Amino acid sequence: MKGAETFFVDLARAIVNGLENMGMSALGAEIILLIIKFACIAGIVTVNIIILIWLERKISGFIQLRLGPNRLGPWGVFQTIADAIKLLTKEDIIPSQTDKIIFRTAPIVFIIISLMLYVVLPFGDGMAIVDLNLGVLYFISVGSLGTIALLMAGWGSNNKWSLLGAMRSVAQMISYEIPLVFSLLAVVMIAGSLNMSDIVNAQDKIWFVFLQPVAFITYFIAATAELNRGPFDMPEAEQELTAGAYTEYSGMRWALFFLAEYTNLFAVSALTAIMFFGGFKGPFLPSWLWLPIKAYIIMLVFFWLKWTLPRIRMDHLMAFSWKVLIPVTLANLVVTGCVLHFLK
Amino acid sequence: MQLSDLVFYALAAFTIIAALGVVALPNIVHSALCLVLTFIGVAGIYFYLGADFIGLIQILAYAGAISVLMIFAVMLLLSRDVSESNPSHKKGKYLAALFSGLFAFLLALSIYSTSWDLTEGAEIVDSIGKIAYMLMGDYVIAFEAAAILLLAAVIGAVILARGEEKR
Numbered sequence A: 001m002k003g004a005e006t007f008f009v010d011l012a013r014a015i016v017n018g019l020e021n022m023g024m025s026a027l028g029a030e031i032i033l034l035i036i037k038f039a040c041i042a043g044i045v046t047v048n049i050i051i052l053i054w055l056e057r058k059i060s061g062f063i064q065l066r067l068g069p070n071r072l073g074p075w076g077v078f079q080t081i082a083d084a085i086k087l088l089t090k091e092d093i094i095p096s097q098t099d100k101i102i103f104r105t106a107p108i109v110f111i112i113i114s115l116m117l118y119v120v121l122p123f124g125d126g127m128a129i130v131d132l133n134l135g136v137l138y139f140i141s142v143g144s145l146g147t148i149a150l151l152m153a154g155w156g157s158n159n160k161w162s163l164l165g166a167m168r169s170v171a172q173m174i175s176y177e178i179p180l181v182f183s184l185l186a187v188v189m190i191a192g193s194l195n196m197s198d199i200v201n202a203q204d205k206i207w208f209v210f211l212q213p214v215a216f217i218t219y220f221i222a223a224t225a226e227l228n229r230g231p232f233d234m235p236e237a238e239q240e241l242t243a244g245a246y247t248e249y250s251g252m253r254w255a256l257f258f259l260a261e262y263t264n265l266f267a268v269s270a271l272t273a274i275m276f277f278g279g280f281k282g283p284f285l286p287s288w289l290w291l292p293i294k295a296y297i298i299m300l301v302f303f304w305l306k307w308t309l310p311r312i313r314m315d316h317l318m319a320f321s322w323k324v325l326i327p328v329t330l331a332n333l334v335v336t337g338c339v340l341h342f343l344k
Numbered sequence B: 001m002q003l004s005d006l007v008f009y010a011l012a013a014f015t016i017i018a019a020l021g022v023v024a025l026p027n028i029v030h031s032a033l034c035l036v037l038t039f040i041g042v043a044g045i046y047f048y049l050g051a052d053f054i055g056l057i058q059i060l061a062y063a064g065a066i067s068v069l070m071i072f073a074v075m076l077l078l079s080r081d082v083s084e085s086n087p088s089h090k091k092g093k094y095l096a097a098l099f100s101g102l103f104a105f106l107l108a109l110s111i112y113s114t115s116w117d118l119t120e121g122a123e124i125v126d127s128i129g130k131i132a133y134m135l136m137g138d139y140v141i142a143f144e145a146a147a148i149l150l151l152a153a154v155i156g157a158v159i160l161a162r163g164e165e166k167r
Helices: A007-021 A026-063 A079-089 A100-120 A135-144 A146-156 A160-191 A196-201 A213-226 A251-276 A287-308 A314-343 B003-024 B028-048 B052-077 B093-113 B127-138 B140-162
Strands: none
Touching: A007 A026, A026 A079, A026 A100, A026 A251, A026 A287, A079 A251, A100 A135, A100 A146, A100 A251, A100 B028, A135 A146, A135 A160, A135 A196, A135 A251, A135 B052, A146 A160, A146 B028, A146 B052, A160 A196, A160 A213, A160 A251, A160 A314, A160 B052, A196 A251, A213 A251, A213 A314, A251 A287, B003 B028, B028 B052, B052 B127, B127 B140
8 A cells, every 4th residue: 555655756756766867967857757747637637538528428417317428338438539539620610700819829728727727736645746835826826817718719709609708707707716715715824824735734634624614615606606617607608608708619629628627627626625625635545546536526516516506697696706705705714813813 | 148047038038029019019909918928927037036926916916817807898898909999099109109218217227226135045935924924014004005095996996887876
């Protein structure tokens, strides 16, 4: 069990040692290791998404009393692979009236931003790509750039539904960012650190979800809205905006948006596990298995919510953030601060 | 030239080119997007200087929120081409050059007349803690005054947006 626990850390050290023995400088070896790590992340994300899309379709089928994909392979597991091949070989259609540069770069910016989120996540004990001191802040600030990519897509498409969808998503993401940050701040106050590994280690005795139940609920609602997932998926409401900012996209560009949404979903679920459910800590299994397990359970809850609850009206959505979530999170911060002060 | 100098020049070039894009591009939305790049470049310079916290806040507040609101407003209100939405755009060209040149001169003057103390000490690890002690200690009055100013601005914006109260 000991070997399994430190398997990846040992592997990384072995690679660096091997490169240095071959006569490479320490800096060069570190840089090559970093590139390997990034390649691993890209691979994990892609494979993960193939599983996730299949899982979501199966679960939505289960919730809606359908079968879901069931033709390709056992339980339709190869359906996503077939879809991916179809999307890759599709013609790349760019409408003539679009703003070409913005239209083309928007999906790339979106996927880059969602991949950048993974840099600070500790996937196991000592297994963050960069163990940044301000990890939580990094996650939030890089995540906030995603709105720009959506705006670029919506405006670059030169289509009123796209623009409406982009504007909805921007209004929603900016409003829900505030309760999101405030909920995370309550956790950070208890842990006394913005470093994700420190936050995980601070949950040795008790998970923060038990210490901060209010923050967890507000965080979860705000995260659902930040991810533009149902019941908060007004920005891409198919029935009224066709697909919001993605209306004009097709083929691989559209697939990149789809990919980025699921990439974000996994990143945010992993963040939830890290902030509230003890991250990579758990009994019996090695630490790098616990985080994916927890993240997957949280993602199942996201799926469950999306396919159970109907969509919320746009004005209700905004009012809920500003009139309910923000006051609740602020009150929670005050209470947390007072309790921490008197416990000291 | 050292590697770290090279990083600085790359960042500075990136920021300046993006800033030139803000001024020179004919399409106002492109200008606004270039502004985002400028903010990110400035954040990069902060990281280079070891001020990670300021750099991240720069991305969060400026690139992530303020510029988005700016793009939002631009998209809603104006037509695409600057020459359409602002016909007097070209007229004040020389005056604008004069004033920005003057501003740059004053800025350079104050930068070169200041003696910058270089500390040879170790890199600051816990910058966020130090900033917190400064904001809540030495500069607490300025900090709170800024907070009240922002509150007043928010209330003013709400009143302006709601219009006159119906009786």
